[in-house]
Amino acid sequence: MPEQPPYLRLADELRRRIAEHVWEQGERLPSRAQIGQEFEVGENVVRRAQELLISQGVLEGRAGSGTYVAEPRERVRFVRSSAREQTNGSPFRTDMRAAGKLGDWESRTEAKVPAPADIAARLGITEGELCVRTTYEFLADRKPVQVSTSWEPYDLTAGTLVVLPEGGPHAGAGVVNRMAAIGVTVSHAVEQPEPRQATAEEASLLGIQKAALVTHIRRTYYSEQGRPVETADIVVPAAHCEIVYEIPIHR
Structure with a gap:
């Protein structure tokens, strides 16, 4: 099977950390630069991973503030x-x-x-x-x-x-x-x-x-x-x- 793109692998890792309560609901994630440095990927990869998780309701972006773990929110x-x-x-x-x-x-x-x-x-x-x-x-x-x-x-x-x-x-x-x-x-x-x-x-x-x-x-x-x-x-x-x-x- 072809290897997953880097942003999908990172999205899986971020999702895992949230599931394991490394980051709690409503908590702000580290900056893209920090996440990129930890996982040895570029900020563009971090951005794509976060955007995927936002579209799935796992994360939420707040203008001018950063990216947060989404709190339970009824659609x-x-x-x-x-x-x-x-x-x-x-x-x-x-x-x-x-x-x-x-x-x-x-x-x-x-x-x-x-x-x-x-x-x-x-x-x-x-x-x-x-x-x-x-x-x-x-x-x-x-x-x-x-x-x-x-x-x-x-x-x-x-x-x-x-x-x-x-x-x-x-x-x-x-x-x-x-x-x-x-x-x-x-x-x-x-x-x-x-x-x-x-x-x-x-x-x-x-x-x-x-x-x-x-x-x-x-x-x-x-x-x-x-x-x-x-x-x-x-x-x-x-x-x-x-x-x-x-x-x-x-x-």
């Missing part, structure tokens, strides 16, 4: 379903309540942002047309579990009370309810999930290692007339969250 379940669009609340908060957690989020909105080519294509507009861009960090019991970036065509909501997704009387009501407030009926959404590795920015926001596994969902809401009214990139860490799709059956 947060996100249910994706048209049946869960609420008329008076957030589906995220509903999911968190079902899990016995406090759901909240932080956001930052920028108006009149030129649409890059890929976003313009998803919204059916011309590249460079103005959009309202909102970035979100979703929290479960104050721990980050999801980040997303939302784009809405500026000409759709300009001059209305819902131009800022997290401002005004309809703040935080969600896309469906906000659009309804200006007479736009959202009929359906299309989602495209795919696994990939986290970017450095995503890893920092989510408290995971760069290149850890995440699920990236490209979601677009459409009006009854078929116009895209919002598109978003939703990113959740695979080690901490699971995505479940609920398919309503209409008889």
